[in-house]
Amino acid sequence: MSSEKSDQSSVTITFPDKHTRTFPTGVTGFEVASSISPRLAKDALSITLNETVMDLDRPITSDGEIRINTWDTNDGKMTFWHSSAHLLAEAVEALYPGVRLGIGPAIEQGFYYDIDFGDTTVSVEDLPKIEKKMLELARTKSDFVRREVPKDEAVSFYKEKQDPYKLELLEDLEDGTISFYTQGNFTDLCRGPHIPNTQNVKAIKLLNVAGAYWRGDSDNKQLTRIYGITFPKQKMLDEYLHMLEEAKKRDHKKLGKELGIYMIDSMVGSGLPIWLPNGTVLRRSLEAFLRDEQIKRGYQEVITPHIANLKLYETSGHYPYYSDSQYDPIQVDDEQYMMKPMNCPHHHRIYGREMHSYRDLPVRLSEFGTVYRYEQSGELNGLSRVRGFTQDDAHIYCTDDQLKDEIKNCIDLTQYVFNTFDMPVDIRLSFRDDNEKKYGGKSENWERAQREIREVADELGLDYTIAEGEASFYGPKIDFIIRDAIGRKWQLGTVQLDYVMPERFDLTYMGSDNQKHRPVIIHRAPFGSMERFTAILIEHFAGDFPLWLSPKQVALIPVSDQYNELAYEYAEKLREAGLRVHTDDRSEQIGLKIRESETAKIPYMMIIGEREKANKTVAVRKHKIGDLGTFAFDDYLNKLATEVQSRTLPSEADKKTTSN
RNA sequence: GCUGGCGUAGCUCAGGGGUAGAGCAGCGGUUUUGUAAACCGCCGGUCGUAGGUUCAAAUCCUAUCGCCAGCUCCA
Numbered sequence: 001m002s003s004e005k006s007d008q009s010s011v012t013i014t015f016p017d018k019h020t021r022t023f024p025t026g027v028t029g030f031e032v033a034s035s036i037s038p039r040l041a042k043d044a045l046s047i048t049l050n051e052t053v054m055d056l057d058r059p060i061t062s063d064g065e066i067r068i069n070t071w072d073t074n075d076g077k078m079t080f081w082h083s084s085a086h087l088l089a090e091a092v093e094a095l096y097p098g099v100r101l102g103i104g105p106a107i108e109q110g111f112y113y114d115i116d117f118g119d120t121t122v123s124v125e126d127l128p129k130i131e132k133k134m135l136e137l138a139r140t141k142s143d144f145v146r147r148e149v150p151k152d153e154a155v156s157f158y159k160e161k162q163d164p165y166k167l168e169l170l171e172d173l174e175d176g177t178i179s180f181y182t183q184g185n186f187t188d189l190c191r192g193p194h195i196p197n198t199q200n201v202k203a204i205k206l207l208n209v210a211g212a213y214w215r216g217d218s219d220n221k222q223l224t225r226i227y228g229i230t231f232p233k234q235k236m237l238d239e240y241l242h243m244l245e246e247a248k249k250r251d252h253k254k255l256g257k258e259l260g261i262y263m264i265d266s267m268v269g270s271g272l273p274i275w276l277p278n279g280t281v282l283r284r285s286l287e288a289f290l291r292d293e294q295i296k297r298g299y300q301e302v303i304t305p306h307i308a309n310l311k312l313y314e315t316s317g318h319y320p321y322y323s324d325s326q327y328d329p330i331q332v333d334d335e336q337y338m339m340k341p342m343n344c345p346h347h348h349r350i351y352g353r354e355m356h357s358y359r360d361l362p363v364r365l366s367e368f369g370t371v372y373r374y375e376q377s378g379e380l381n382g383l384s385r386v387r388g389f390t391q392d393d394a395h396i397y398c399t400d401d402q403l404k405d406e407i408k409n410c411i412d413l414t415q416y417v418f419n420t421f422d423m424p425v426d427i428r429l430s431f432r433d434d435n436e437k438k439y440g441g442k443s444e445n446w447e448r449a450q451r452e453i454r455e456v457a458d459e460l461g462l463d464y465t466i467a468e469g470e471a472s473f474y475g476p477k478i479d480f481i482i483r484d485a486i487g488r489k490w491q492l493g494t495v496q497l498d499y500v501m502p503e504r505f506d507l508t509y510m511g512s513d514n515q516k517h518r519p520v521i522i523h524r525a526p527f528g529s530m531e532r533f534t535a536i537l538i539e540h541f542a543g544d545f546p547l548w549l550s551p552k553q554v555a556l557i558p559v560s561d562q563y564n565e566l567a568y569e570y571a572e573k574l575r576e577a578g579l580r581v582h583t584d585d586r587s588e589q590i591g592l593k594i595r596e597s598e599t600a601k602i603p604y605m606m607i608i609g610e611r612e613k614a615n616k617t618v619a620v621r622k623h624k625i626g627d628l629g630t631f632a633f634d635d636y637l638n639k640l641a642t643e644v645q646s647r648t649l650p651s652e653a654d655k656k657t658t659s660n
Numbered sequence: 661g662c663u664g665g666c667g668u669a670g671c672u673c674a675g676g677g678g679u680a681g682a683g684c685a686g687c688g689g690u691u692u693u694g695u696a697a698a699c700c701g702c703c704g705g706u707c708g709u710a711g712g713u714u715c716a717a718a719u720c721c722u723a724u725c726g727c728c729a730g731c732u733c734c735a
Contacts (some may be wrong), residue, residue, distance in 0.1 A: 030698065064672085075667080097714095119662055121663095121664080122664095123664070123665075124664090124665080124729095190708095207729095208729060208730075209663095209664070209665095209729085209730085210663075210729055210730030210731070211662070211663030211664060211730065211731060212663085212731050213662080213731055213732070216731070216732065217732080220690070222662065222663055222731075223663095224663085224664090225663095225730070225731080227729095227730085253727095253728090257671090258671090264726095265729090266708090266725075266726055266727095270726070270727090316735090317735090321735080322734085322735055324733080324734095325733075325734065325735085341735080342735065344735090373735090375733090375734085376662095376732080376733075377661075377662055377726090378661070378662075378663095378731080378732090379661095379733080379734090380727090380734090381728090407687095472735065473735075474735085496735095516669055523735095557694095557695085559692085559693065559694050559695095560692040560693050560694090561692060561693090564691075572679090581720070586693085587692065587693085588691060588693085588698090589691085589692085589693050589694085589697085589698060590695065591692055591694090591695070591696065591697065591698085592693095592696085592697055592698080593695095593696095594694095594695050594696055595695095595696035595697055596696085596697090596719095597696090599696080602686055605695080608692070609697065610694085611694085618696080619695080621695060626695075626696095
């Protein structure tokens with residue numbers, strides 16, 4: 001921060017609500033917080049001054065906008081967890097003298113520290129004793145003390161300590177910008193900021209140990225990374241651990257198996273998921289949903305083969321550029337063919353098969369296209385990371401003038417899709433940075449595209465962030481990050497602009513000026529991959545799917561064998577109405593049949609016995625809710641059909657049924 | 661691919677040098693049932709795979725495959 005105004009005797013601080021106050025120069029964040037309320041001063045962890053997070057006791061020497069960071073803010077948590085990482089390092093140094101420290105940052109959920117334990121292996125069993133030490137140290141209420149040190153001193157400090165990692169970090173730092181933080185007996189090279197003292201840390205959980213390469217480079221030594229999380233209150237930790245357990249219960253690998261969604265079979269091959277009957281119903285329902293919506297929006301569906309001549313990918317540039325993640329080509333007659341890693345080149349050839357007039361554009365080609373990519377074995381994970389998957393892919397070929405409308409249409413479709421599942425969406429505009437070499441296509445196209453994307457986002461009133469340098473090689477993109485029912489974030493759909501492929505495939509259209517022009521391509525996929533999206537859906541709904549997606553929608557449960565006939569009759573009517581029905585005609589007790597339907601997460605049960613036979617009614621029981629009462633069969637059938645058609649979410653359906 | 665952990669019956673798990681265990685599921689009977697587990701019996705495993713050590717290996721060692729947590733990468 002510049003201190004050009006340090007000669008002034010006062011600084012003007014602007015608060016988040018835009019009101020301003022004047023303080024003497026050199027006032028600290030703590031003093032500013034105290035001037036508002038003692039409570040705030042007590043809760044404050046750090047301040048953010050002009051987007052820079054600072055210690056509470058750093059003097060403020062220039063005007064600026066301030067935020068006082070408590071636990072309830074993101075910056076506050078980051079400060080808290082970063083300080084907790086130091087606490088972890090202190091505990092580890094105390095318990096394992098002679099360890100070398102790498103880096104220890106705060107992360108989205110907690111923090112980690114990378115540590116070289118030398119010849120000692122540390123496993124999860126060792127974590128409780130480190131936790132205990134951390135708590136002990138936290139209770140000493142040690143202040144975090146910042147000290148700016150000359151580079152020479154920092155270097156000799158770490159030479160003394162024989163820590164090659166910190167020395168390597170120091171190489172990249174300039175004299176005059178180096179600071180140490182000390183708490184208790186522990187000093188660490190650190191930019192800061194930190195919380196005032198260790199006693200705010202009341203609850204500690206070390207979660208995991210894992211190997212991590214120094215600086216993320218697999219040529220470097222692998223350090224031991226200890227992950228942890230801390231809280232200012234024990235209750236918060238309890239809640240967090242509860243959330244972790246909840247997430248575990250929702251794990252799609254567990255539920256996917258239990259509900260018969262998919263299997264992975266070692267004889268078929270790892271990373272090659274097999275969709276079981278229940279999963280296939282679910283997936284086809286999702287596809288039908290998107291397909292219908294795309295048809296309404298003027299898409300044309302195509303089907304392309306799973307392997308293609310290598311020349312196709314040489315033309316697109318995917319080969320050999322991405323050959324690390326592609327399966328090796330196979331020899332077919334005199335030519336080489338490759339498993340399809342992308343659908344786009346096929347679609348480009350479809351576009352290119354005939355002349356297009358500007359009047360025909362946009363051309364929107366869609367495909368549920370299955371692609372194969374080689375993922376390293378350690379990457380594979382259930383349905384969410386696989387080697388063969390199906391993209392809900394589409395490519396839109398349009399003129400520059402149509403681009404804005406098409407982007408708008410894509411964003412609208414994507415939002416429509418995620419709204420249907422009640423998944424809140426964060427939007428990120430991924431633009432290029434100044435590194436020209438990273439990107440293809442003409443600069444003016446990029447600039448226009450980025451401007452138009454932003455205009456569209458503004459016109460739609462979207463709340464978005466811009467990520468410079470996150471664009472793909474061939475164009476800027478819009479990324480959709482959704483949040484699931486337990487608040488986890490997933491990057492899903494993308495809309496990407498492409499100025500490179502039209503050149504590579506020599507795609508043209510005839511303009512009104514009777515000249516050939518290059519179309520712009522939009523790549524977009526709301527779900528991204530059917531496999532990954534299904535994994536997220538399973539976890540989002542915890543397997544309790546909305547009726548329209550449930551593999552089995554209604555279980556018919558006769559009270560005893562005598563009522564089987566009526567159950568078959570009802571089942572037939574439900575099937576005719578398009579519902580997926582299971583009739584449980586086993587000679588089992590009703591309690592068991594209900595229990596099994598509950599654990600299979602079938603949304604509705606219809607119980608049929610003497611009373612129902614007499615009156616042509618059904619007793620309806622709803623999954624997770626219980627007995628809803630008795631209804632005329634035909635009425636309930638219509639109600640269910642409506643619920644499917646409107647794609648009602650389980651939470652909404654519960655409200656409706658419990659209120660009547 | 662790398663580091664660490666884990667592979668025992670269809671599933672969930674116990675056992676840790678001396679003849680493989682439980683519950684659930686499955687099968688056969690009995691029970692004909694009113695809103696989350698009826699009763700009896702039976703079947704079921706080369707202890708992931710391959711080597712090795714040993715009189716003897718599910719158990720110890722080595723390799724390998726798979727899974728899990730991370731690391732790296734992701735058009």
